[in-house]
Amino acid sequence: MTRASEDGDRLVPWTRDRYGGVVVDVDHAAFVEAASTTETFDAALGRWTTRWRAEGARGVWLRVGLEKSELVSVARDRGFEFHHAEKTYVMMTAWLPEDEASTIPANASHQVGVGAFVWDEERKRVLLVQEKRGPASGRDLWKMPTGLVDAGEDVPDAAEREVLEETGIETTFEAVVGVRHGHFGLFGKSDLFFCVVLRVKPESTREIVTQESEIEAAKWASLDDFLDNPHVDRGSHAHELHERCARWASGERTAGIVAKRLPVGFGRPGEVYTYVTDDA
Amino acid sequence: MTRASEDGDRLVPWTRDRYGGVVVDVDHAAFVEAASTTETFDAALGRWTTRWRAEGARGVWLRVGLEKSELVSVARDRGFEFHHAEKTYVMMTAWLPEDEASTIPANASHQVGVGAFVWDEERKRVLLVQEKRGPASGRDLWKMPTGLVDAGEDVPDAAEREVLEETGIETTFEAVVGVRHGHFGLFGKSDLFFCVVLRVKPESTREIVTQESEIEAAKWASLDDFLDNPHVDRGSHAHELHERCARWASGERTAGIVAKRLPVGFGRPGEVYTYVTDDA
Numbered sequence: 001m002t003r004a005s006e007d008g009d010r011l012v013p014w015t016r017d018r019y020g021g022v023v024v025d026v027d028h029a030a031f032v033e034a035a036s037t038t039e040t041f042d043a044a045l046g047r048w049t050t051r052w053r054a055e056g057a058r059g060v061w062l063r064v065g066l067e068k069s070e071l072v073s074v075a076r077d078r079g080f081e082f083h084h085a086e087k088t089y090v091m092m093t094a095w096l097p098e099d100e101a102s103t104i105p106a107n108a109s110h111q112v113g114v115g116a117f118v119w120d121e122e123r124k125r126v127l128l129v130q131e132k133r134g135p136a137s138g139r140d141l142w143k144m145p146t147g148l149v150d151a152g153e154d155v156p157d158a159a160e161r162e163v164l165e166e167t168g169i170e171t172t173f174e175a176v177v178g179v180r181h182g183h184f185g186l187f188g189k190s191d192l193f194f195c196v197v198l199r200v201k202p203e204s205t206r207e208i209v210t211q212e213s214e215i216e217a218a219k220w221a222s223l224d225d226f227l228d229n230p231h232v233d234r235g236s237h238a239h240e241l242h243e244r245c246a247r248w249a250s251g252e253r254t255a256g257i258v259a260k261r262l263p264v265g266f267g268r269p270g271e272v273y274t275y276v277t278d279d280a
Numbered sequence: 281m282t283r284a285s286e287d288g289d290r291l292v293p294w295t296r297d298r299y300g301g302v303v304v305d306v307d308h309a310a311f312v313e314a315a316s317t318t319e320t321f322d323a324a325l326g327r328w329t330t331r332w333r334a335e336g337a338r339g340v341w342l343r344v345g346l347e348k349s350e351l352v353s354v355a356r357d358r359g360f361e362f363h364h365a366e367k368t369y370v371m372m373t374a375w376l377p378e379d380e381a382s383t384i385p386a387n388a389s390h391q392v393g394v395g396a397f398v399w400d401e402e403r404k405r406v407l408l409v410q411e412k413r414g415p416a417s418g419r420d421l422w423k424m425p426t427g428l429v430d431a432g433e434d435v436p437d438a439a440e441r442e443v444l445e446e447t448g449i450e451t452t453f454e455a456v457v458g459v460r461h462g463h464f465g466l467f468g469k470s471d472l473f474f475c476v477v478l479r480v481k482p483e484s485t486r487e488i489v490t491q492e493s494e495i496e497a498a499k500w501a502s503l504d505d506f507l508d509n510p511h512v513d514r515g516s517h518a519h520e521l522h523e524r525c526a527r528w529a530s531g532e533r534t535a536g537i538v539a540k541r542l543p544v545g546f547g548r549p550g551e552v553y554t555y556v557t558d559d560a
Contacts, residue, residue, distance in 0.1 A: 018413070018414060018415065018417075019413050019414060020413070066356055066361055066362060067356075069352040069353040069356050070353045072349040072352045072353070072370075073349040073350045073352070076346055076347075076349050081346055081367045081368065082346060082365035082366060082367055082368065082369065082370050083365065083367070084364060084365050084366075084387075084467065085362035085363065085364050085365035085370050085371070085387075086362060086364075086387065086467075086468075087361045087362055087363070088361065088362065089362065090352075090362050090365050090370050091365070091467065100493070101493075103413075103493065103494075105428070105466060106391070106428055106430065107364075107365075107366065107388070108387070108388040108389060108390055108391050108465070108466075108467075108469045109388060109390070109391060109392060109428070109429065109430060109431035110388055110389070110390040110391065110392050110429075110431065110472070111385075111386070111388050111389060111390065112389060112390050112470075112472065133298070133299050133300070133383075134298060134299060135298065137298075148385070148386055148389070149389065149390075149470075150386065150389060151386075151389035151390065151463070151465075151468055151469050151470045152463045152468070152470055153470075154461060155461060177556065178554050178555060178556040179459065179554065179555040179556075180552055180553070180554045180555075181434060181435060181552060181553045181554075181555070182544075182552050183431075183432045183552075184548075185388070185431075186385060186388075187364065187366075187371065187388075188366075188431055188432070189388045189431050190392075190429075190431045190432055190433075192390070192392065192472060213380070213381075213383065214383075231546060232545060232546075233543065233545035233546065233547075235542065235543055235545075236542060236543045236544065236545025236546070237540075237542040237543065237544065237545060237552050237554040238545050238546065239545065240540065240542055240554055240556065241554065241556075244556060254557060255556075255557060256557065257537060257556075257557060260517075260520065262515065262516060262517040262520055263513065263515060263516045263517065264462075264516065264517065265512060265513035265515075265516025265517060265518050265519065266511060266512075266513065266516070266518065267513075268464075272460055272461060272462050272463075272517050273460070273461045274458050274459065274460045274461075274517040274520055274521065275458060275459040275460075275461070276457065276458040276459075276520065276521075276524060276535075276537075277534060277535060277536065277537060277557050277558075278557075
């Protein structure tokens with residue numbers, strides 16, 4: 001429900017969500033006016049908080065734009081803390097009930113990565129790269145192309161995109177061979193790594209064009225070279241995934257997890273990928 | 281490498297990372313002194329930035345604690361933007377090279393959820409709940425217990441924990457039946473949903489104790505009741521996952537993805553879960 005029904009359309013710069021929370025509308029005229037100086041914002045936030053408490057509101061969501069970041073310390077002094085941030089804003093939250101633990105949902109907790117086993121079926125070759133920067137650089141480490149899945153992006157698309165960006169090779173997604181869940185992401189986040197098989201498009205050039213900024217070198221290698229990687233410890237998760245990539249390349253389909261594009265359901269529009277074992 | 285070797289141990293409050301970046305140490309004495317007022321911090325940040333540029337530094341990471349949030353707008357005026365935030369701090373970044381696109385890694389992009397098909401093998405019953413708040417509430421919707429995987433937490437542990445919290449039932453993880461990748465998370469984030477099979481511990485009580493704050497009701501249902509859910513559209517991703525849960529309950533193992541605990545490898549200590557098809 002929105003407060004508009006009770007207060008008239010433009011009086012209060014907030015709405016109520018389905019969880020009993022308050023979402024402050026920073027584009028609302030009343031907010032813009034209140035936020036014109038730190039003093040008026042402080043006074044307004046005080047009045048608003050009193051009212052939210054009286055109405056039994058629970059969590060409050062307050063988005064402070066980078067250009068308004070003078071307001072951050074004002075909100076801090078009124079009991080707000082950080083929740084998450086993107087480049088241009090920081091989301092601050094306050095939990096109002098005094099006799100109940102906060103149920104404000106957690107910030108995003110994971111990065112999702114892809115690693116691509118790029119298989120050229122015609123020439124029985126796999127595509128490997130050396131990275132220019134980061135932990136894998138400077139060690140003569142040949143590895144499958146990897147990258148991050150963006151928010152809003154699907155795993156097959158991310159894998160094909162990364163390979164195209166890093167090497168110029170055009171591919172088609174075939175299967176997930178496994179998912180590794182690690183707990184060594186940036187800033188205490190965890191990471192899920194999808195190891196996928198891509199097949200080189202038959203009509204694609206095999207000529208590699210490396211990405212200057214990230215890739216030191218790239219090459220086509222044999223399956224034996226791929227499996228005999230001195231950096232991949234026997235029995236490790238990477239070894240397991242490499243073996244399954246090779247099994248897929250050899251034609252074995254039980255080593256893979258397929259991507260089914262299915263309706264979201266629950267009365268919601270659209271489709272989503274669901275990764276499941278192959279029924280066939 | 282750290283700058284300490286060049287400048288002496290306590291002179292500059294930053295280190296350099298493997299990507300050519302600068303990580304500002306907010307606990308360093310020189311930082312604490314500079315940050316004592318917004319004016320001294322502004323002057324220091326100006327001097328430091330000049331030096332970082334001269335040394336060819338790339339990205340700069342600046343963590344501003346909630347208690348120091350007066351400094352946020354100072355850093356903004358010096359060209360910093362937000363990267364991410366947790367409750368007690370906001371991380372700000374600046375990209376220094378003028379002739380090169382930023383390679384500062386993205387903020388965490390995903391939330392990871394679990395849904396648990398809790399199977400009581402002895403009584404051939406599955407555990408269902410109704411939620412008190414949120415989109416699934418108020419619709420007479422019986423569903424499998426769900427919850428968020430914390431950063432640093434593994435999927436099997438998260439599933440067992442959520443079921444115990446919501447219903448008091450003790451379970452053991454058996455398999456992942458599928459992973460749904462959605463793009464309707466909070467604040468533009470995406471979400472990965474692991475649908476897993478848990479088995480009720482043979483010695484566990486079957487008596488349900490619902491979590492007051494989140495769960496409206498919970499019950500044991502038959503497999504037929506579970507599959508005949510009027511809220512689950514035929515052919516949707518949820519329908520697909522429900523069918524596979526039922527197949528697992530019926531003893532079919534090809535419907536599932538196993539969790540292998542394997543060494544991290546690459547010379548790093550520890551083990552990680554890797555989710556792959558069942559070899560057996």
